[in-house]
Amino acid sequence: MATIEDVAKLAGLSRTTVSRVINNHPYVSEAKKQLVIEAMKQLGYVPNSSARSLRNQKTEMIAVIIPRVMNPFFGQLVESLEIAASEYHYQLIVCQTLYSAKKELDYLNLLKTKQVDGVILTTLLNDWKQIEPFLDYGPIVLCNEYDQKANIPMVHIDQEYGGYVATTHLIDQGHMRIAYCCGNIKSNVTKAREKGFRKAHSEHGLQIDPKLVFQNVFTFEDGKKVLQKLAALDNRPTAIFTGSDEVAAGVISEAKKLGIDVPTQLAVVGYDNQAITELLDPMITTVHQPVKEMAHKAMNVMMNQIKYKNYKTKEVYQLPLSLIIRNSTCLKSPERLN
Template sequence: MKMSDVAKLANVSPATVSRVLSNPELVSKETRQKVLDVINEVNYKPHIVARQFRTKETKIILVVVPDITSAFFSKVLRGIEHVAVNNGYQVILGDTENDIEREKEYINLLLQKQADGMVLLTARLNKTNLEEISEHFPMVLACEYMDGLNVPTVSIDNISSARKATEHLIKLGHTKIAHITGPINVILSRDRMRGYQQAMMSHELDIDSAYIQEGDFSFESGYNQTLKLLALENPPTAVFAFNDEMAMGAIKAAKDSGLKAPEDLAVVGFDNVKMSSVIEPNLTTINQPKYEIGKKAMELLLKLINGESINKKKFVMKDELIIRESCGSNPDLKEQTKM
């Protein structure tokens, strides 16, 4: 079925059918409805490639994530997709599996004009490359970021939130607090470690280098690094983990070592994924407004696609400490979560 066939059945010109599809406000209500009735009746699908040649638009947004298996990204992606779909765009997902070469491959799709814009949820390329690409194509960073990058970015303040998580453990009386980081080559890992260190130093607590162990975001690394911490001659009484998955691994390691959380080992995570409120004990964590981050990132990208300027480059969303059972807080304390 071609556009000319639809036009013949609706007794209008092909140009009118084209306007109904691309600029319906230019067609009278009666004619527009007549064309739409025929389109629905014959299930006509516009030729996407032909439309690209005419409009130089694909109506496709590329979203690049570092790890699609991570529970954290599902709500971020939902926020992006809801805004995209409501504005007539489709979302294509690219999973880099934390591989910088894969990230480059997906960015090449943008360079080949196979997408109208990109939301990067990972930023492992160097600053110069990203800025060069952003000068020619609409691009927004979300969740991850890069110091001094002249590209619109949506995230939380990871240093402040990590400091908040660590200080909660300090207020509960812990002085021997360990930190399981993410990979140190990732800026989020360095910033959350910085927040942990700031909290320890501001309370004049020693930072034992043996208490800082590098993980890889996974449950397994949280488990294994916690076993190392518990095997120390002077083991920590609390652990702040980079994310909830590693925090859950820490709780499992404590249990397998004959210890109880939070009685013997207090644990705080980060991200507030769904499982954090399901596991036993429920996990104290930092909530990131995941859906709102995705929504804001897509709104900014649409502005860039439409040729609007964005003077402000850094958008910092509000995080929240969610107090549950895993850190040994008062069980009667009302959970501070926003539903």
């Protein structure tokens, strides 16, 4: 923890001068004020008197850190979190990282400087050891993401089962050569889904072709590019399990352009059950995640954290998911598998 002496040393000024700046004392030059302010920022120094004041005030603001605003899943999650927050007369600050670990830490400083009362993390881009020190300044809740090492509340879905049930459905349809798309490879959500994908293959004695595994696939355009690569293969897959409905939509769009019929020549499974799944022809088979329920549970947990100030408590809430079968994988009537 930085001290006033550390600030004075870094600024190249006396302790007295630093103290005068902190207490808004007159007759301190603007140049010296800037030196002190910059040193305090670099060291993360918060004056004791200010820290006491900050700890006792509430902003009635919650920061929610997401990777991409344009991702329909995170857009729906943010909307649901905002509705839940308003029930407690709180507001949200939406922070987009674009999968930058540095940005994630920068946004967590909002908690440290008490610009927000709590932070909801929907992805985890840094190691938990880098996140944990921020609990000294307020509550953090993981929503969607999960980390076994974290000693905080977590509200999430069984992503391994999601990957497993989606892949099993394709195998049950007779597909033995299945392509796979995933997002951020460092995410525990991504790792769990892939584990389910591999588990389904293993149980059915099937091998996974590394050429059919695509990483860091996030957008509609990414889905189109994946389909282009698959179309160029001599031994094409007959099915693909994507990491999101957005990617699945890109795959189907490009398949139509290239004259590849879905589902007879290529079955497609999405993830999240966004509105786009019912707008395309064929409609997309997808894994439904209870986003509204997850958001309300996360906000309820956050409010309890703020109220009781017990920030370092591990609580795990796992919500159910289901597979919604539509015409992108089979020609019979849609159905839901729990």
